[in-house]
Amino acid sequence: MIKVVLLGGGNVAHHLARVFINSTPVSLIQVFNRSIKSIEGLRGKVELIDDYNKIKKADIYIICVSDNAIEKVSSKLTIGEALVVHTSGSISMQVLNKHKKYGVFYPLQTFSKDRKISFNEVPIGLETSNKEDYIKLEKLAKAISTHIYSINSKQREQLHIAAVFVNNFVNHLYAIGDDICMKNNINSDILFPLIKETAHKIESMKPFEAQTGPARRGDNIILKKHLKKLTSNQQDIYKLLSNSITKKYGNKL
């Protein structure tokens, strides 16, 4: 049984709390948050606290707060020989080095409040200050997911950047597609199958090979025609991404 204390009250903390509560090898003994109110949804399932002095002994302490609060929360923890980790994609493991044993437990997924996540498929990137702790942390990760990766701080930062491209920016392009449909009285549901197939396709072929469309073909006529129909902001994005595609494939526009 791995005893865990979770610190944080945001989306990721809630998702982690729920999956730990339902995991047999894990005993989530407390969830800490400076505001109890935002973790009320977990009441009855785990002990809720807002006082650092009440934090109990555990094997692993997980700091699951916003990037700029990690160091502050860490500084208030007195945990002796236990392992403390954070869950951030962009903060170095070293921010926790006032503790004896520290590391990172980075679940790479987009978490929303009201959306269930099958945690079993969420990739978790692990890093620890020493090998022995890696085994301990891996045990915890394996209790909730089958996709465990050893990822150092440098890689993790790059991975986070990659995630910004394939999640944040991709979602913004979905929003533009949605805007275009709405403006033209088209039910934007019509885009869902294309969006899903685009995402699933790259499991069986590299995105480099999967690329299609006017920019890939170097079809200047369509590109010019499309540009005329867009807002100024959409035009900028259309031009830049089309140029980036044509450069990648050695086409000339």
Place this chain on the structure above:
Amino acid sequence: MIKVVLLGGGNVAHHLARVFINSTPVSLIQVFNRSIKSIEGLRGKVELIDDYNKIKKADIYIICVSDNAIEKVSSKLTIGEALVVHTSGSISMQVLNKHKKYGVFYPLQTFSKDRKISFNEVPIGLETSNKEDYIKLEKLAKAISTHIYSINSKQREQLHIAAVFVNNFVNHLYAIGDDICMKNNINSDILFPLIKETAHKIESMKPFEAQTGPARRGDNIILKKHLKKLTSNQQDIYKLLSNSITKKYGNKL
């Protein structure tokens, strides 16, 4: 039984040919292509021809060729009272107006040679020069898909632009994510669950609401940190899309 002749030998033509061959209400009587070689894969399943004079009588002729060849193929067809349609997202229906009955049959999906598509879920946008033909074309569409939409030429062009954003450009962002992983010795499979969840999430919430990430939060520190780690081309894309997101949500960077 709807008698169909298909003209074309590309990816879309192959996918359509296969689904028509397996559809009971449809009788695919011929596939025409100027090069028989590129449709050899269909031999034994349907009559293959490369001579316009051998084209048989049918109810619907589907011109499924590249945009710039549609008019040429259409000009060589003599079909009398039958309905002729093309499958393009960007070409007006009027390009076929030398015929008495014409329209558009636009399957909105990304088709690759070696990837099976569940055609039942492919949205098909229909347009015809008169109402009577719409019913005929709808019957054909319903034989292979449950997602039928009435889409006029102006809407179709806009839909095609939306598809460029949510398919072509999204795939290019996947390629950048893949590049970043490869450069840093990270197995890019780690991105798949995030990519899939990003795509599936917008079925239950609008992309506008699903937006997360540093630009959405107005987190200037992370943005600057990320920019330093990118190639010049990646920087341009990162900046433009981040600015577009912050503008959309009224944040300032």
